[in-house]
Amino acid sequence: MDFLTTFPSMGRADLAALRRGIDASFRDFSREWGEAIEAFFHPLLRFLVWFDNLLLNTPWPIILGVIGLLVWAGSRSWLMTLGAVAAFFAIGYFGMWRDTMSTLAIISVATILCIAIGIPLGILMARSNRAQSIITPVLDVMQTIPSFVYLIPVVMLLGIGRVPGLIAVCIYALPPIVRLTNLGIRLVDRDVLEAATAFGASSWQKLWGVQIPLALPNIFAGINQTIMMALAMVVIASMIGVQGLGVPVLRAISNQYLALGVMNGLAIVVLAIIFDRVSQRYGQRLQAHRKGQNQ
Amino acid sequence: MSQTPKIKIRNLYKIFGPAPEKVLDQVRAGLSKDALLAQTNHVLGINNVSIDIPPHGLQVIMGLSGSGKSTLIRHINRLIDPTAGEIVIDGEDVLRMSETRLRDLRRFTTSMVFQKFGLLPHRKILQNVAYGLLVQGKSTQEAEARAREWIARVGLDGYENHYPAQLSGGMQQRVGLARALATDADILLMDEAFSALDPLIRTEMQGILLELQKELHKTIVFITHDLDEALRLGDNIAILRDGAVIQQGSAQDIVLAPADAYIRDFIKDINRGRVLRLGALVKGPAPEAPVLPDDTMLADALMTLSEAPQQRVAVADKAGKVIGGVDLKTAIRAIHA
Structure with a gap:
């Protein structure tokens, strides 16, 4: 009877020894390799710091102008441009300019990093079923594992700071762009692809001339999702020393400052909405050819 | 065929399924498409096709x-x-x-x-x-x-x-x-x-x-x-x-x-009147006139035929040489066969 009521688990002492063993070997690993890995990520840190300083040291009217220009270039909508500039003005007026710039810097760098890694990975997945069957479970883990769990080894390796924060953001934000690039390429009409083959297109010509252009709407949806998820990580990233809108939110939580929390939270929401609408509009404009489909 | 074919297809077989080579011999021995599917779960796509395209x-x-x-x-x-066979283009x-x-x-x-x-x-x-x-x-x-x-x-x-x-x-x-x-x-x-x-x-x-x-x-x-x-x-x-x-x-x-x-x-x-041509029906002697080319479609020849003397026309080949005659009755029979 005893067997049925107590789960046959590993002994307490054995389990502790196992955990200690894993911890110790990882600690050894990080002592051995920590510096090398830090050196590897150093260029990233320098870029991040440079970009952060650029945003912070540029006079605010110029930043506002650049934001307006970018929004207009993406959306071609005066209303949206005006709205975005007004929203940023309000953010600055309520004293959140510095933090917003820091957040903007880390989100931009994280997005660029995710695009640079994610799109090639997605292409690889689309071209090889074996790659897909290996990468898919990894993406599943990245998306479902609680962020705090992978923060531990990252902090052990790299300490507290911007780079570990950036890595944490990327782990969380990378999967959608990989998945949607893969999906987009796999969804390309077989008939169109066959026609390209029949005209003697090489696989490179097919990739750049047919598959990627036709997958762009999905790839853009992936970039959009990546940005959204990166923004969602801002508060968690601030726990390991990333400057930005997450820091005051964290302070607000521990001190029960309602207004501070709401204001900074809303600033994150505003950033998200602007990023989302502009990138969606841009994605739509890329599909000019779909107009008149039903004629 | 007198001309060398531009495309030559010889004994072409295509079998869809997990192991086409293994069932190829059965197909060559004459196993039908339905039997192949029932017995081996392979689909016969192309069965011993040979075509010369000039x-x-x-x-x-x-x-x-x-x-x-x-x-x-x-x-x-x-x-x-293909599973087996030969396709030759320009040799x-x-x-x-x-x-x-x-x-x-x-x-x-x-x-x-x-x-x-x-x-x-x-x-x-x-x-x-x-x-x-x-x-x-x-x-x-x-x-x-x-x-x-x-x-x-x-x-x-x-x-x-x-x-x-x-x-x-x-x-x-x-x-x-x-x-x-x-x-x-x-x-x-x-x-x-x-x-x-x-x-x-x-x-x-x-x-x-x-x-x-x-x-x-x-x-x-x-x-x-x-x-x-x-x-x-x-x-x-x-x-x-x-x-x-x-x-x-x-x-x-x-x-x-x-x-x-x-x-x-x-x-x-x-x-059929739009497919058959006079040349295919030539039989018997040719009258002096009228003369129609041998690639005239029957549907187009009927009017001339019905108005010709004895309802008979002469048929000439591409060089203009008369190769024989056709009468209205033959033409109508050919159309309504």
């Missing part, structure tokens, strides 16, 4: 859906690899070609028109027509100049900057045709090219194709499930059923001497 001719391959015709045409440029074995050589064959020797058009939806008409040329490595300028010519030839001037989705089906297929012709390939593969179009547009496209062919003299392989289309276009017709060729010959051969009940059933409802 240069500059229009070869129609006809069959109902599932007969293997679209599979067959994809073997010619090896979009599908060169397509199956032994390296990846690069095969790509060159597809770029320079063959071009293709598809049932569902296969146009690139994100490119304008001009870039679609130029596609084959760009793949060949031509400069954008040259490719677009040639593309413009072909767009004009198929009657689509002014649509260069439209997207495919903005055109009707018939217009899209003209783009497909222009794209295929622009590469200047000798061989034009047309996979049910006009089947998706409505009947009036289809007839119009057939006219355009015949008109262009008069001048271009390409070797055309045309796949269709429509017998009227096959009879109208084909210099030579091969009829396919369950992956095997059951009859090959000219339109008249098939109409006058159907190989089996299946084909007889097929040709029951066609307009």
